[in-house]
Amino acid sequence: MTAAERGGVPVEHEVARRTAESVLDLPGADEVEVVVVGARTGLTRYARSEIIQNTVRSDVRAYVRVAVGGRVATSVTTQLEPEHVKRTAAGALEAARAARPDPEWPGLPSPQDVGVAEGLWRYDEGTAAAAPAVRAQEVEGILTAAEVDNAAGIFETSAHSFSVVSSAGMDCADAHTRCVTICLVDTGDATGWGEESSHELGGVDAQGAARRALAKATRAAEPESAPAGRYEVVLEPAAVATLMEYLSYCGMGAKQVIEGESFLCGKQGSALASPAVTVADDVRHERSVGMGFDFEGVPKRRVAVLDKGVATGPVTDWRTARKLGAEPTGHYSGSAQFGPYASHLVLEPGEHSLEELIGGVDDGFLVTRFHYVNILDRPSTLLTGMTRDGTFRIRKGVVEGSVHNFRFAHRVLDALASVSGVGRDLVAFAPDYGSFGCTVAPSLRIEDFNFASTTSH
Amino acid sequence: MPGEGPESSIARRASANRPPGHDAVGRGRARLVYVRAMREFLRAALDAALDAGAGYADVRGVEASSELISARGVTVEALDRSESLGFGVRVLADGAWGYAASATLSASEAARVALTALEVARASATARNRPVELADEPVHRATWSTPLQRDPFAVSLEDKLSLLLTSTEAMERVDGVRIGRATMDLNKQRIWLLTSDGTDLDQTIVHVGAGIEATAVTDGEVQQRSYPGSFRGHFEAGGYDVIERMDLVGNSQRTAEEAVALMSAPECPSGTTTLVLDGHQMMLQVHESIGHPTELDRVLGMEAAFAGTSFVGVGDLGSFRYGSEHVNIQSDATTPGGLGTYGFDDEGVEAQRVDLVREGILVGFQTSRETAAAGGQSRSNGTMRAEGWENFPLIRMPNVNLLPGSGSLEELISEVDEGVYMATNKSWSIDDKRKNFQFGCEIGWAIKRGKLTRIVKNPRYTGITPVFWGSCEAVAGPEEWRVQGTPNCGKGQPGQTMRVGHGTSPARFHNVSVGTSQ
Numbered sequence: 001m002t003a004a005e006r007g008g009v010p011v012e013h014e015v016a017r018r019t020a021e022s023v024l025d026l027p028g029a030d031e032v033e034v035v036v037v038g039a040r041t042g043l044t045r046y047a048r049s050e051i052i053q054n055t056v057r058s059d060v061r062a063y064v065r066v067a068v069g070g071r072v073a074t075s076v077t078t079q080l081e082p083e084h085v086k087r088t089a090a091g092a093l094e095a096a097r098a099a100r101p102d103p104e105w106p107g108l109p110s111p112q113d114v115g116v117a118e119g120l121w122r123y124d125e126g127t128a129a130a131a132p133a134v135r136a137q138e139v140e141g142i143l144t145a146a147e148v149d150n151a152a153g154i155f156e157t158s159a160h161s162f163s164v165v166s167s168a169g170m171d172c173a174d175a176h177t178r179c180v181t182i183c184l185v186d187t188g189d190a191t192g193w194g195e196e197s198s199h200e201l202g203g204v205d206a207q208g209a210a211r212r213a214l215a216k217a218t219r220a221a222e223p224e225s226a227p228a229g230r231y232e233v234v235l236e237p238a239a240v241a242t243l244m245e246y247l248s249y250c251g252m253g254a255k256q257v258i259e260g261e262s263f264l265c266g267k268q269g270s271a272l273a274s275p276a277v278t279v280a281d282d283v284r285h286e287r288s289v290g291m292g293f294d295f296e297g298v299p300k301r302r303v304a305v306l307d308k309g310v311a312t313g314p315v316t317d318w319r320t321a322r323k324l325g326a327e328p329t330g331h332y333s334g335s336a337q338f339g340p341y342a343s344h345l346v347l348e349p350g351e352h353s354l355e356e357l358i359g360g361v362d363d364g365f366l367v368t369r370f371h372y373v374n375i376l377d378r379p380s381t382l383l384t385g386m387t388r389d390g391t392f393r394i395r396k397g398v399v400e401g402s403v404h405n406f407r408f409a410h411r412v413l414d415a416l417a418s419v420s421g422v423g424r425d426l427v428a429f430a431p432d433y434g435s436f437g438c439t440v441a442p443s444l445r446i447e448d449f450n451f452a453s454t455t456s457h
Numbered sequence: 458m459p460g461e462g463p464e465s466s467i468a469r470r471a472s473a474n475r476p477p478g479h480d481a482v483g484r485g486r487a488r489l490v491y492v493r494a495m496r497e498f499l500r501a502a503l504d505a506a507l508d509a510g511a512g513y514a515d516v517r518g519v520e521a522s523s524e525l526i527s528a529r530g531v532t533v534e535a536l537d538r539s540e541s542l543g544f545g546v547r548v549l550a551d552g553a554w555g556y557a558a559s560a561t562l563s564a565s566e567a568a569r570v571a572l573t574a575l576e577v578a579r580a581s582a583t584a585r586n587r588p589v590e591l592a593d594e595p596v597h598r599a600t601w602s603t604p605l606q607r608d609p610f611a612v613s614l615e616d617k618l619s620l621l622l623t624s625t626e627a628m629e630r631v632d633g634v635r636i637g638r639a640t641m642d643l644n645k646q647r648i649w650l651l652t653s654d655g656t657d658l659d660q661t662i663v664h665v666g667a668g669i670e671a672t673a674v675t676d677g678e679v680q681q682r683s684y685p686g687s688f689r690g691h692f693e694a695g696g697y698d699v700i701e702r703m704d705l706v707g708n709s710q711r712t713a714e715e716a717v718a719l720m721s722a723p724e725c726p727s728g729t730t731t732l733v734l735d736g737h738q739m740m741l742q743v744h745e746s747i748g749h750p751t752e753l754d755r756v757l758g759m760e761a762a763f764a765g766t767s768f769v770g771v772g773d774l775g776s777f778r779y780g781s782e783h784v785n786i787q788s789d790a791t792t793p794g795g796l797g798t799y800g801f802d803d804e805g806v807e808a809q810r811v812d813l814v815r816e817g818i819l820v821g822f823q824t825s826r827e828t829a830a831a832g833g834q835s836r837s838n839g840t841m842r843a844e845g846w847e848n849f850p851l852i853r854m855p856n857v858n859l860l861p862g863s864g865s866l867e868e869l870i871s872e873v874d875e876g877v878y879m880a881t882n883k884s885w886s887i888d889d890k891r892k893n894f895q896f897g898c899e900i901g902w903a904i905k906r907g908k909l910t911r912i913v914k915n916p917r918y919t920g921i922t923p924v925f926w927g928s929c930e931a932v933a934g935p936e937e938w939r940v941q942g943t944p945n946c947g948k949g950q951p952g953q954t955m956r957v958g959h960g961t962s963p964a965r966f967h968n969v970s971v972g973t974s975q
Binding site for chain 1: 527531532533534535536537538539540541542543545553554555556557558559560561573574576577578579580581582583584585586587613614615618622635636672674676677678679757758759760761762763765847848849884885886887888889892893895897915917919921924947950951952954
C-alpha cells in the first residue's frame with residue numbers, strides 16, 4: 001500500500017452507499033438504515049523505554065437496522081460484499097419480526113425531519129498515511145526526551161470514516177483522523193504524565209509531552225504522606241476531563257432523564273455549578289475531533305448541558321426528542337439501550353494561567369490526573385477514584401513537594417459548584433476505548449474537594 | 458477497499474453458506490469447503506510472512522457471532538446481532554513484534570497484511586533494547602470446542618424474548634419499581650491459529666449470559682437490585698441450558714422487592730468490622746486484587762501507561778505473603794463453564810491449571826511465551842488472548858479461582874457477633890499498582906449475633922490488598938462454590954475487552970473498613 005493509498009478515507013462514501021443500496025429495498029421491511037464505519041489504525045506501544053507492541057489494523061463494520069410494524073432489530077457485519085450484507089439484513093429482519101411492536105418507535109429520521117447533515121471532515125491525509133516507521137521515529141524521539149530507562153506509552157495515528165444511508169432519505173458521510181501521544185515517565189520513586197491529541201500529526205508535540213512527563217516525575221520525587229480531608233485543589237486538564245466524562249455517564253442523555261436516573265432530573269433551569277462553568281457538547285469546537293452527525297444521520301448541535309452553571313441539557317436523539325417534544329440534538333449513541341450520549345464535551349476556558357490558579361491556593365493540592373474512577377451514585381454524581389502520576393502540596397500559592405496518592409470520593413456537581421477559577425489551558429483528550437469521542441478541558445481551581453483516604457505505597 | 462476484488466473470497470463462501478440470522482457457517486459439505494478455504498487462506502498469509510523474512514509468525518482467523526437482547530417492561534429495547542470475520546498476522550522480525558489485521562479475506566490481502574506486519578516489526582526494532590525471546594511450547598494440532606447441551610443460537614427468538622419479557626413484567630408489577638430490565642448475551646467464536654512452529658488449531662468457544670435488574674426511583678435516589686449478578690447478569694461458557702437454570706422468572710419478584718426495600722433502608726454504618734462477601738462480590742475482589750496484579754506483563758511494567766503495574770515483583774515469588782492460609786488461588790483455563798476456558802490460548806499454548814497463591818503465599822504469575830522467557834520460566838502457562846481478529850494478544854486472566862474452604866454461607870455468618878454481609882458488586886476502583894481498593898455492593902445486611910438482620914444500603918468497603926487478604930478468616934466450601942464471569946474486563950492499547958472467569962465461594966474478613974463515607 002502506498003502512502004497515498006494509506007491517506008485515503010477507510011471506506012469511501014460511494015462504497016458505503018452501494019453497500020446500503022443493496023438492502024434498502026429489503027422485501028418485507030418497512031424501513032432500513034445502513035451505517036458503515038471504517039477505520040485504519042496504527043498504534044505503537046512502548047514500555048520500559050522500548051517498543052513492546054505495534055499494530056496496524058483495517059476495520060469495517062456495516063450496521064443494518066430494520067423496522068417492520070414498529071418492531072426493530074439491528075445486525076452487524078464486517079463484510080461489505082453485497083451477498084453478505086443481504087444476509088445480514090435478512091438476519092435483522094428475522095429478528096425484528098420476532099420482537100414486540102414498540103408503540104414509541106418514531107420511525108427513522110429523515111432529512112425533512114431533522115435537516116441535512118454535513119460532515120466536518122477534520123481529516124488530514126498526512127496523518128492517515130503515517131507509516132509504521134513514522135510512528136517508530138516519534139517513539140524514538142519520545143524516549144530521547146524522556147531520558148529515563150522506564151518510559152511507557154503510545155503513539156497512535158488513525159483514520160475513521162462514517163456513512164449513514166437509509167430508506168428515509170439519509171445520505172451523509174464524514175471522516176476524521178486522529179493522532180495521540182501518551183507518555184508516562186517512571187524515575188523509580190515517582191511517575192509523571194504527558195499527553196496530547198489532535199486530528200493531525202502536526203498538532204501533536206510528542207517530545208514536548210515526554211518532557212512534561214519527565215519534569216512531573218522529577219518534581220514528584222520523594223513523596224510524603226499527607227492526611228485525608230477536604231482541601232482546596234487545582235485539577236489539571238486531564239483530571240478535569242475525567243470528571244467531565246463521568247458526569248456525562250451520570251446522565252447528560254435524555255433517556256436517563258426520562259428514566260429518572262440522571263442528575264438533571266427536575267433540575268432544569270437550576271444553578272448546579274459556579275457561573276464560571278459552562279459545559280457543552282460541541283463537536284464543532286476547534287479542538288474537538290468527531291463527526292458532524294450521529295449514528296442516525298441527525299446533525300449534531302451544540303448543547304450547553306451546564307450554561308454558566310445553570311442546567312440546560314440534556315442531549316437527545318430522534319427517539320427521545322420525539323418523546324420529550326424537543327428538537328433532536330444529534331446524539332444517538334448507536335445503542336438503543338443507552339440512547340443519546342454526550343461524547344464531545346468542552347468545558348469552556350477561563351482567563352487564568354495554571355500558575356495563577358495555583359497562586360490563589362493557600363493550603364491545598366495540585367492533581368495531575370485521576371485513575372480508575374467509578375460512579376458511586378449517579379443522581380448525585382458521586383464518584384470515587386485515585387490520584388496518579390503527580391500529586392503536589394500547594395502552600396501559600398507555591399507548589400511544594402509531592403505527596404502519596406489519595407482516594408477521592410466527591411460529587412462532581414459539588415466540585416463544579418465550588419470552582420473559583422478556570423484556566424485558559426484547554427487540552428483535548430481522546431477516549432481510552434474506541435474512536436468515538438473527545439473531551440476538551442482546562443484546569444480548574446476548586447475550593448472544596450474531598451480526599452477520603454490516604455494510600456499504602 | 459474492503460469487500461472489493463474479484464479474488465476468491467472466504468467471506469463470500471461464509472455468507473453463501475449461512476442461513477440468515479444464524480452464526481453457523483453452513484452445514485455438511487459446504488461447511489467443509491469453507492473451513493478448508495479458511496485454512497488455505499491463513500496458510501497463504503503465514504507463508505507470505507515467512508517468505509518475507511519473519512523469524513516467527515502466527516496467523517489467527519476469527520469468526521465471531523453474537524446476539525444481544527435487552528427487554529424493558531413490555532418492550533424489546535434492543536435486539537442486536539453481530540457477525541465478525543477477519544484475520545491477524547503476528548510476526549517477529551529483527552527481534553521485535555509486528556501485528557497487522559484486516560477484515561478482507563482475499564489472496565492479495567493475505568499477502569499485503571503479512572508484509573505490513575513485517576514492516577511494523579522492522580519499525581519496532583529501531584526502538585528495541587533487547588530481542589523478544591519466546592519460551593518453548595510443543596507443537597499442537599487439535600480441535601477444541603466448548604461442551605454444549607443446547608446450542609443457544611438454535612433456540613428461537615420468541616422463546617428468548619418470552620423469558621425476558623415475563624421477567625420484566627413481573628418486576629414492574631411490584632409497587633415502587635420504575636424499571637424492570639432483562640438482558641441476554643450469546644457469543645460464539647471460531648478461532649483458527651497457525652504458527653510457523655507447526656501448530657495448527659481450530660477452536661469453537663461459546664459463552665452465554667443473562668440477568669434481570671429492577672430499578673426503584675424516588676426523588677433524587679436510585680436503587681438497583683440484580684439477579685444473578687449485576688452488569689448484565691451471570692455469564693458462563695456453555696449453552697442455553699445455563700440460562701434456563703438461572704430461573705430468571707422465579708427470582709423476579711424477590712429481586713424487585715429488594716430494590717424497593719433499599720429505598721427505605723438505612724445507610725450502611727461506617728466503621729471497622731467483620732465483613733462477609735457473597736460469591737459475586739468475591740468474583741470482583743479476586744479479579745481486581747489478585748487476577749490483575751499477578752499478570753506478568755503488568756509485573757514487568759508492560760502495562761504501566763494504561764492499566765498500571767503491580768505491587769508485587771518477580772522477586773516476591775515463593776515468599777510474599779499475599780493473604781492468610783485460607784487463601785488459595787489458581788489460574789485455570791480448564792475450569793468447566795469458565796469464560797476463560799479453552800483448549801489453547803491465542804499463541805497456541807495448551808490450557809493449564811497453575812497455582813498463583815498457595816496457603817497465602819504468592820507462588821505464580823499468569824504468563825505468555827515472551828514474559829515466561831523474560832521471567833526465567835521454561836514454559837508459558839497459556840493466558841494470551843485477544844479480542845477478535847483485530848488485536849494483538851495480551852495476557853488475560855483465564856479463570857482465576859479462589860479455591861473453596863469449608864462450610865456454608867450460613868455457617869460463615871453464624872460465627873459473626875457483629876458485622877456486615879454484602880452482596881452483588883455495584884462499583885469498583887483500585888490504584889495503578891492494585892494495592893488500594895474500594896468496592897461497593899448493591900445491598901448489605903447487618904449481622905448481629907450470627908444472624909442477618911436489617912437491610913442496609915450503599916454498602917462499601919476499602920482495603921489494602923495484602924492486608925485485606927491477610928484478614929481472610931474463612932472461605933465457604935464446595936457447596937457454595939460457583940463459576941462466575943465478567944464479560945467486560947478492559948486492558949491494553951488499543952483497548953480490548955475480554956470475558957474472564959472466576960470460581961468463588963463467599964468468604965469472611967475481619968477488621969475491614971466499611972460504610973458509605975469511604
